[in-house]
Amino acid sequence: MSAREREVLEAVERLRRLRPKLKDELITLAHGAGGRASRVLVEALFLEELGNPVLAELEDAARIDGLALTTDSYVVKPLFFPGGDIGELAVNGTINDLAVSGARPLCLCAGFVIEEGFPIADLRRIAASMGEAARAAGVPVVAGDTKVVERGHGDGVYVTTTGIGVIDEGVELSPANVQVGDRILVSGPMGDHGVAIMIARGALELEVELESDTAPLHALVGDLLASCEGVRWLRDPTRGGLATVLNELALATELAVVLDEGAIPVRPEVTGACEILGIDPLYVANEGKLVAVVAREHAEEALEALRADRVARDAAIVGEVQPDPPGLVVLETSFGGRRIVDMLVGDPLPRIC
C-alpha cells in the first residue's frame, strides 16, 4: 500500500468519525480537553438533547438576529499564572471567540462559582483584573452572578463569561468560504499559554521565563478585516491548540490542511518544555493568537496587516489548503517527511483555560 493509498484510507476512516458515538460511561478529563472526546460529547450528547440549527453549527460564537453569542467556562489552574490570571483570561478569551466570528464585542456577563473559604483578597484581585481587561478592551461586564459552594466542592473560583457581539453587514467568516489554495496564517508563536500554565504548576524542573499570551484580539481582527480582502475564516487556537482548530477546519471543509513545520513559529522555551513534557506544541493552548485562512492572492497583504499590530508582529504563513487527503491535517516536517496531525486524544494538559 502506497503512502497515498494509506492517506486516503485514513481519510475515509476520519470521515466516518464525523458521526461519533459516545461509548463512555463516566466523564473523564479528556471530555474537557477540546479534542476528540470533547467533540463526541458535544455532538452525541449536547447536540442531540439541546439540538437546534444555531447550536448545530458549533462555531465559536452562535449567530442569531445579527448578534453573535458565545459562552466559556474558565477552570484554569492555578488561578494566577505568569502573564495573567483567570479574570483576565475570562474576559479576553470570550472577547476572542466573538472576534474570530467577525463580531464586534458589545458586552460581557460573568457567573462566579466560588469555594467557601476562598480569600476575599484573591477574589478582589481577580475581579480587578477582569475590570482592567474589560476597560482595556472597551467591553464592559454588564451582568453577573455569584454562587458559593462548600469547601471541597470547588477549586477557588470558576468563572463563566458570556459575550454578546454585533456582526456587521457583509462580514461572513465560515468554513464554507474556504477554497483549495487558501493560505493558513498564525498571528504569532504557538503554545505560550499552555506552557506558562504548566510552569506555574511546577510541572517542569527548569527555570523558564515564559508568560501566557492572553490578549484581546478584536482590534487585530477589526484591522485585518478592514484592510484586507479574501479573509475566509478565523479561529483562536485555545484548548487543543493549532492542531485541533485545523482538524475542525479540515473536517468541516472535507479538504486537507497542509502545514510547513519549519514555518510555524514556536519559541525555543516552548519547544524545550514540550519535549520534556512529551507533548507536541501544536496541541498546546494559546490565549492571544489568531489562525486565519486567507485567499492565496491576499495572503501577503494579510500577513502585513497582522504584523502591523503589536500582538501579531511575529505572524507567519504556515500552510495551505489542498484537496487531498480530505478531512486531514498533514505536517510537512523539516526533514522532508509528511505526517498526519490527528485530533487531540486524551488530555495532556488539563485545566489550561
Next chain:
Amino acid sequence: MSAREREVLEAVERLRRLRPKLKDELITLAHGAGGRASRVLVEALFLEELGNPVLAELEDAARIDGLALTTDSYVVKPLFFPGGDIGELAVNGTINDLAVSGARPLCLCAGFVIEEGFPIADLRRIAASMGEAARAAGVPVVAGDTKVVERGHGDGVYVTTTGIGVIDEGVELSPANVQVGDRILVSGPMGDHGVAIMIARGALELEVELESDTAPLHALVGDLLASCEGVRWLRDPTRGGLATVLNELALATELAVVLDEGAIPVRPEVTGACEILGIDPLYVANEGKLVAVVAREHAEEALEALRADRVARDAAIVGEVQPDPPGLVVLETSFGGRRIVDMLVGDPLPRIC
C-alpha cells in the same frame, strides 16, 4: 421609645447599610445566599472592580441597546429533586430573570463545569431536561461550553446559563415607578422550591409530598403586561425568597413595604417543614413565582390576569407600599402585631439553586 420611634431608628440604621463595607477575609456560604452578605460582596467588591453604569443598576437583567442580558450559575444540590433538576432550573431560572425585566427571551447560552467521574447518563438526563424546558419555553440554547475538573474539585455539574432578551418599546419596569399605595402581588404559594430541595436532601425526618415550583414565567408576564396597566415592577423571588426581593425594593425606593401575613399563600407542608427547620418561609426560594407591584387601581385587574394562567391560579394581593418606615419591610402578623422583615443574614439553605 415608642414602637414608631424604634422603627424610624432602625430605618436610619438600614439606610446607612446602603454603602456596605466588606470586612470578611474569607468567602462564606452566606456570600452566596442572596441576602445581606451577597449584596455587600457584589457592591463592595464586584461593582467596585468591574463597575459601569449598566452593572451598577443591579437589576435581574442588564439593559443595553434594547437587549436584556442576565447570567446565573446553578449549583443546586442534589442535582435531581422532586419536580425538576438542575437542567430545567437553569433554563427556567434564566428565562424568568429576563421575563421580570419585561424582556421577551430570545435565546440562552450554557456553560458546564463537570466533575471527572460524573456518569454520562446523568449528564444526558440533565441535557435532555434542559432541551425539553427550552423547547417548551420556545427559547433555544444556541451556544455552550464544556469544561471538566478533576474528581473532588466539583460537585457533579455546575451550569451557568446566560439569557438574551429583547425589551419591547414602551415596557419599563423599575423600582423608580413604584409609588405609595401600590399593591404587592405574588403569583402563588411561597417556598415550594426551597423546601422541596431540603426534602430531597433528607434534611427532614418526615414524609412530605412537595415538588419544586420550577416553571418559566415569560408567558405569564407577557399576558399580565398585555392585559393590565399600572404594572410597576416585577421580580422572581428566588434565593432569599420574598423577604429579600421586597427588602431590595424597599431599599431602592426608600419606601416601606407592608405585608399582610394572613394574605401570603404558603402551603401547610411548607409551613410545617419550615417550623421543623427553624426558618421563615418568606426567606425560602421559589423558582416559578412572580412578585408584582401594581398601581392600586389596577391591582384587582392584575390579580385576575394572573389567576387566568395555570401557573398563577393561587395568586394573591399580599401587601402595599407605604411611606413609612422608609427602606423597611414590615409584616402585619395574623395576631395584629407588626414586625420588621429584615434582609437575610447567613445562609440557612445553601445551594438551593
